[in-house]
Amino acid sequence: MSPHRPQQSWGSQHTESTNNVHEEEAFELDENSDLHHLRPKKHEIKYKDGNSIDWLHEEALEREREYLKKSQRSIRGLLSIWGDSARVWLVVVATGIGIGVAGAWLDVLVKWLADLREGRCRAVGEFCTDWQPWSEYLNIRSIFLSSLLQSSIYVVLAVLFASSAALLVYIYAPYAFHTGIPEIKAILGGYVFDAFLTPWILLIKALGLALSVASGLSLGKEFRHSEGTIIVSPFFLPHYGVTVAQKRKLLAASAAAGVSVAFGSPLGGVIFCLEELDTFALESDVMWRGFVASAIAAVALQYVDPFGTSKLVLFQVTSGGDTWRAFELVPWLSLGVIGGVLGSLLIKLNVEIALYRRNSALGNYPILEVAAASAITAAIAYLVVFTRVQSSELVANLFQECDLAKGDYHGLCNPTAMWENVFLLLISAGVKLALTAWTFGMMIPAGIFLPTIAIGACIGRAVGMLTQAVQTSFPKAWIFQACPPDTTVRCVSPGFYSVIGASAMLGGVTRMTVILFELTGALSHVLPIMVGVMTGKFVGDAMGTDGIYNVWIAMRHYPWLPPVDYNDKGKTAADAMRPYGTLVKIEEGELTLKDLDNLIKRRNFHGYPVIKGRDLIGFVTRDRLLSFIDTHLSATTASMKCTFSAKRVAHSDGVVDLSRCLENSIINLRKEVPQALVVRMFQKMNLRQILFTHRGQLDGMMTKADVVSLLTAHFPHTGSLST
Amino acid sequence: MSPHRPQQSWGSQHTESTNNVHEEEAFELDENSDLHHLRPKKHEIKYKDGNSIDWLHEEALEREREYLKKSQRSIRGLLSIWGDSARVWLVVVATGIGIGVAGAWLDVLVKWLADLREGRCRAVGEFCTDWQPWSEYLNIRSIFLSSLLQSSIYVVLAVLFASSAALLVYIYAPYAFHTGIPEIKAILGGYVFDAFLTPWILLIKALGLALSVASGLSLGKEFRHSEGTIIVSPFFLPHYGVTVAQKRKLLAASAAAGVSVAFGSPLGGVIFCLEELDTFALESDVMWRGFVASAIAAVALQYVDPFGTSKLVLFQVTSGGDTWRAFELVPWLSLGVIGGVLGSLLIKLNVEIALYRRNSALGNYPILEVAAASAITAAIAYLVVFTRVQSSELVANLFQECDLAKGDYHGLCNPTAMWENVFLLLISAGVKLALTAWTFGMMIPAGIFLPTIAIGACIGRAVGMLTQAVQTSFPKAWIFQACPPDTTVRCVSPGFYSVIGASAMLGGVTRMTVILFELTGALSHVLPIMVGVMTGKFVGDAMGTDGIYNVWIAMRHYPWLPPVDYNDKGKTAADAMRPYGTLVKIEEGELTLKDLDNLIKRRNFHGYPVIKGRDLIGFVTRDRLLSFIDTHLSATTASMKCTFSAKRVAHSDGVVDLSRCLENSIINLRKEVPQALVVRMFQKMNLRQILFTHRGQLDGMMTKADVVSLLTAHFPHTGSLST
Known part of the structure; x- marks a missing residue:
């Protein structure tokens, strides 16, 4: 095999x-x-891999044990109950800390590797104080040669990183490819897949992920949390001597912690578990452990994180959208529809490519495929500024409103280049969509969140800029009467449209909903985002596809019952x-x-x-x-x-x-x-x-x-x- | 009867x-x-009142209907499907708006009535610009006479308000007494109790609540949302022609909206439903409707609210607690234990009083009881500043850190009166606890949230002030080494302790947990609050009582299955x-x-x-x-x-x-x-x-x-x- x-x-x-x-x-x-x-x-x-857990049996067993323990009236019996409970909480706390710390250090590794593609740092303080591009380091003066060299190093290193990741996965841990969320969902539902839950896989996944993210492939590192994460817990499990049922409860808690770190919101983790991993969700002890692990992980990340990036950028809405006008519902609804349609398209493309890979000769050369993909991605990406920068950076900047005092992100804020920017954003979204559909499913660890958000953010920003252009051109039109009469005051906030676009796209691809609302605190932001996510989800559902995780679960035929x-x-x-x-x-x-x-x-x-x-x-x-x-x-x-x-x-x-x-x-x-x-x-x-x-x-x-x-x-x- | x-x-x-x-x-x-x-x-x-819904039957019925509708291939069939869906959403949106607006205006009424006890406004702008106490209005100069008059008017009006509330309830809507949350839980679980869900009860509840809150009785108006609220939906239901199952789903959505308004957090409403009303929670359409209704209600409240108080004070943590030190875990854990013990005590007292009321002659004079309670409450409350002010105002001020530039809340910030303040706070907590245990269950609409929070906030503030006193007295002790060396910088934040005390008390009384975490956004705040809530809940559970709502459900023997x-x-x-x-x-x-x-x-x-x-x-x-x-x-x-x-x-x-x-x-x-x-x-x-x-x-x-x-x-x- x-x-x-x-x-x-x-x-x-x-x-x-x-x-x-x-x-x-x-x-x-x-x-x-x-x-x-x-x-x-x-x-x-x-149980052996491939079995499903017999829950009724396990629960009966656990009840019996608990009853036996409680009927021991001796001090030893009491101590053993307390000890059990303490051990569980210890594991939960340790998991939380481990996840937070691991998440933070993975960030550092990614940043260092990604920067390596463009140059090196001569003097390191808290930040790099003396950055040196490769051309300067090699002392090349000619502009042509220098940019040729820069781009070659960029592409070569990308291919190198990606293929090492693929090799690592191929040789040491074939289960470590892809996102892993489908597996986690199936495991939490009772599927036995112990080969997936080993420290070895965790290590390879973490390393491979750092490499593949740094290679610039169109994939997300969000996974690092949402389950690289979950795999921390097996470290504790062997010493823990739990039943399969208890093990799963702990896994659910770690999953919550992982998501919590991913979104910088402890509650988000719990809600993720409620929404996506529903099997256990309402058992209150699981919810508790999940919450504790989440909170501790988030705190740990915040304390460790060396870049101060722990307030994760995903949905850090900083400005704009404080008040909004009724006419904006039109572009927002449109963004929702676009998100739903493109989300479905992405899923369908992704399925087709996965099937092609499986049924053609392509499947026999997984490492070559990764190398080729990374070369193509790097070559294309180098051409356009929006695809060249790291996705997380792009998203963070697209979410910002233009404020010339703070700088002009990638030239986005140049009002004379409006049409070019819109064009480039749409092109970038298209390219990213195609590349993501290809990348998600190759022989490397990969997440789907970040690329999805990036695609949505590009489209959202484009729509926002168009809306703004229309509004500034016809400030007197009756539809824009709600805008402030002073035309120098911004009425439409393209950065916020970008957030809505990203939400809609996420809704269309993952069909998760509630967790997305959690990501922005202010009440005035929730309603527009809700419009986007809901429309995205409904349009996606209406187009007859399931969410991407459920599609993969079905394709791999895990015994998981969707909560429909x-x-x-x-x-x-x-x-x-x-x-x-x-x-x-x-x-x-x-x-x-x-x-x-x-x-x-x-x-x-x-x-x-x-x-x-x-x-x-x-x-x-x-x-x-x-x-x-x-x-x-x-x-x-x-x-x-x-x-x-x-x-x-x-x-x-x-x-x-x-x-x-x-x-x-x-x-x-x-x-x-x-x-x-x-x-x-x-x-x-x-x-x-x-x-x-x-x-x-x-x-x-x-x-x-x-x-x-x-x-x-x-x-x-x-x-x-x-x- | x-x-x-x-x-x-x-x-x-x-x-x-x-x-x-x-x-x-x-x-x-x-x-x-x-x-x-x-x-x-x-x-x-x-179904008739007192029945339980036969869910299997209802669901089979609904499936059958849906199947029939979908098999109609005509345009009319299609339209009817769309129409149904649109109608549901219309109801949800209307419910949200209704709840938000009603909540806002109820606030106004309460404020006006409560102020009436102390004086009148001569000139009204956005706020009252010319306030006139009754003694001034009646032109009384003698200080003794004037304060006698003021206090008499205070007590007389309190008794008047409370007895009118009780009369209204007694004569027109006996079901409108108490909090109603147990009833809502039972109804959502399938208990048929249509007499409870009428517009008439809504009106009496709203009016009665405004009166009883204004009377200064130890009760909360939070209920106004969490279910005065739910009762908005029957307005729409008669025109809606739904099955009992659909009706319950809509009720769940309105419950979410109510809580959302109560806590100023749209997500809080959904989480409340997940946690407390779990029967339906994981049916995703309910979650959706709940969220939409929540968000709309919150926005409506914010737009209407004439006092700008819509950012509800409950847990508005403004300062302090940005960083915290390890030694603070000791007072926080203590607060959790105190919250759990006092919470259990409150529940037990409340049960005993309810039983006594039922089994003695007291039960035959419900209005007299309310009048007596309000007179006693007013007389006692007038003596101490912390009990005299409205609970919501007290809580808001206890949650603030001392900042002499902003003013000295009720003399709390006077460092020389520290011991007096601690003493008064503890006395106030004790008095409030006794009064609350008595009041909750009388023949008036009453909530338990606000009094609980007030009790916890008093204790928390006291503990915080004690901790601060110890720290400032021994700044060099090794346990306080984490504090900044500059002793003029505040190390312990008593206002934040107050928040933790309130959380712990709420955890001890209601045993709700997750929703409380939602109420404060900053990550650094979540962990301490978690410690408080969890300890409160666990200690309460260990003392062998259930949450107060479950206790009332059991006492009234509703057919509701606790999710244990x-x-x-x-x-x-x-x-x-x-x-x-x-x-x-x-x-x-x-x-x-x-x-x-x-x-x-x-x-x-x-x-x-x-x-x-x-x-x-x-x-x-x-x-x-x-x-x-x-x-x-x-x-x-x-x-x-x-x-x-x-x-x-x-x-x-x-x-x-x-x-x-x-x-x-x-x-x-x-x-x-x-x-x-x-x-x-x-x-x-x-x-x-x-x-x-x-x-x-x-x-x-x-x-x-x-x-x-x-x-x-x-x-x-x-x-x-x-x-």
Whole structure:
């Protein structure tokens, strides 16, 4: 398997095994035979990559443990409860600090590498006090030669950085490519993907990201937080000895902390978790830990950050927009529509390119692709000032209002060059859009936030400048009557339009909404931004695409249930379930222990319904069966029949009693139930399966995989990137 | 029934009818016989006050409708979809504007009334330019007489205002007393209480609130928003023709808007909904509407507000706390502990007083009680400057740092009077605590936020002043080394301690948390406030009380499921369900239609399991049966047997086929399922009942009422205020 196809997953198995019906696990039989010789602790499931967590089981387990601990009335029991709690908080605090500090230092690395492309610093104080371009350092006088040299070094270093990043990822950590947010969403939803959560991947991701951002590729470093971040926590996890459920709760907290650092807003992190990672969101302990980790991370970043850039620029609205006029709703709505349309376009392009990469020879040369992309990006970018500067710098400047006292950002404020600037901004937006669609998905760590914001900011600024031009040309028109009569006072603030454009574009690409409102404090700013984000999101939704993260989740076929209202069009579960005939079942009292052993080795499912005739007796998971068989299989028992009925039967009767292997938390429904209800139960209760019965007889079964298929059925490329 | 006992509810019925098992409805039989002659639209349930909404049914209904509409391919169908959507948004926008404007004008009324207690304005500009105390107006020269007169007028007017408020409530709208937040929580959770949602109640609440706030009673006007507010929406609802489910979604949006106005933070409203009203929170359309309504309400308030007070003072942190030192964690943690302890104390006192009022003669003289309370409050309050001024003014001033250039708030900044001030602050806090515990629950509209904040702010300021005194006395102590060496620079900021004290107290009383963080923007402020709120909440939780709203919900026994993790201590559903023998069942093929009619009239339940032998056939709701019987009962059919089995049977066979009355969305579990799972299903899925079966045979049933009883079992006064 080539390293750019990291998903050896569930999804693919599912696709290949449609005949095998409810097969979900990716591990293979010879691997499992190891498990057979281990003795897992009673009832404790060992999950492997590709599994989904059995939440009902895990929760029952945790409740049991907690109950046991609390019933220990000794001092040791009390201490162990307090110790557990203290340990969790310690991990949360440490995670917060780690994320803040790591985020700050990654910034430094990026800045140093990026500057290296243009020159070197001869004397370093708090800032560089004596900057020396390469041409000066090499003592080249000719202007032509010097700019040729400068541009060559620029391009060569860009290619060098990008390819090193790609090499690092390719050789050491293939899972570290792309943004990682889809993976995090799936993991928090219960997908087991431990190969993704290692310190090694964190390191490669951080280094690779610094290199690829510095190379000038059209990608964002926001990711550094939103999950480079999340990967800090595994450092603590091995010493922590947690259950998979607890682990996920901690991961959610770190995700919150990461976003908090990314946006410089502790609350933003929590809201991100509420909005995007909703599975856990409303469990209040998760919210708490998330908030604490967020706040600590933000404080840590602020204390460490050597450039004082911790008040992140993303949406630092400094001026303008204090008051706004009704006529401005027109350009703002237009920006929203543009954001939605371009966002959808970006997603569609990105999907097409990813599919092409997968299905053509291109996929075999990932490093070459990165090198080529960085060369092309650097060559194009060098031509226009707006694409040459770093995206974060560009965005920061586009968000500023023109104030000639403060300087003329990239010539933006020159009123005589208005049309040229508008033209250049639109060109830059187009170029960035195409490059971003290409870059996001290559063999390098990459985020989508910053490029998206940059595209939106360019368009927003252009629209703002056009609006301003119209207003200053026709100051007396009735539509502009709300403007101050004094024409030297600015009425339209192009910098603020830029913010709105960026919001609209983000809304169109990610379909996240609430978090964007959080990013600007002043009330007067919230409403216009809301208009932009909402229109962007709605237009995007209307164009029939999902948000880019959800699209990638679907393409890689992670078992993640989007928190959407599913419209079943009047269909019932009967239309979607796997019917009785196709299920692999265990017949009560028919199989010997040896037969059972063979069955579960041959038919590798998460669990099996137990029936007698057609009556449902219960459901039993493979792990419990394995652990039971491991303990009890002997020459004597091998030929005994297995019974699951609740009556106690002694071994001497020639039957083995497996009734304690039955799961208690099994949910039965009638197959006439609307599909929408079934979907909602899976979404809200984190189920793995539902059995359908009628008057005690088994009619069929639905697994999480089936529900995911239902929910992604409208997207044509579901599973196209898995395995 | 006396008007101060407005809850003719569910809970009481439940308590009285434990023998009748799953009785939930409060309406009586003679009322229902009306229903019998109505012909409700097919499948549409008419809810009455005291019912709980059947969400599964409502959602199925809405899906069906939407599906029908979407399948209309005509232009009219399209238009109707767009029209629906537009109407919803129109309502949301109108609600937002209404809430903002109403909130602003209520402020004006309160201010005018409160000022009336001290004097009159001779000349009104934007502010009062010529203020005249009553003694001056009446031309009284003697200082003794004049202050006697002033204080008498103060007390008399206070009593007058308070008793008019109580009279208004008593005569016109008994439901309008108290805060209303418990009711809103219950209503949003599915409790039907339409008598609470009328324009009439809104008007009385608004007027009564203005009067009671102006009377100086220890209560908050914050409520004006958080639900005086919610009641704006019924104005729009009658013209809107929505289902009960849609209505609740709109109510949630208005609740968000109300809180947004209360805190001056549009996002705060959404977070409040997420945190407190969680049932709906994660349905994204609700979140959206809530946000839009919030933002519009905040903008409306800001545009209308004639005093420019719209940037609500609650947590307007203006100075101090820019940097903080490690040693300050000690006083902050102490404040958190104090907040938690006093919060619990306030809740316990409040409960005791409410119970006493209910069980003694006091309950028969509600207006006299209000008058007495206002007289006592005014008399005590007049003595100390901190209690004499309006709570909102006091809080605003306590939150300010001392700056002699700006003036000396109530003498707080006089360094020589430090000990006196600390003493007075603590006395004021104690007095306010006692008065608040008494006032909250009387026959007047009242909020708990502002008094809570005032108590916390007094204590916080006192602790801050003490800390400052210690620091200035021992500036060289190692613990204070982090302070600036220049002793004229302030190191400890008592105003900021006041904010922390207020947060801790709020955390202790309401147990809300996230929303409090939202109220201050600067990052450096968030961490200390977090420490205060968290400690307050945790200490409060550890003292074994719930938040004050949840306590009131439990006392009034509303069918509301708190979003808590229920610890079942290893028990299974079998221990909590109503067992088979106690259920009222319908036997398949045994009853005639007349029998059935008699049965459902005699045993007034929400629904009945249908069985054959002991096998479960299905579940049928009373409303469907009523509507069916209403249509089909005739001389011929009366003596026919009823069948629910799916096979089509013609009437001529002498049986009536009721199979289409069976509910599809019925959830069966096994009775061995842990209770925690059952509780979580009720919480997350908004169920009304779960049936327990084993191999097709009915074992028992659990209703929402049973789950509420489980969750409130630890609170001794559950249901003590119902009916």
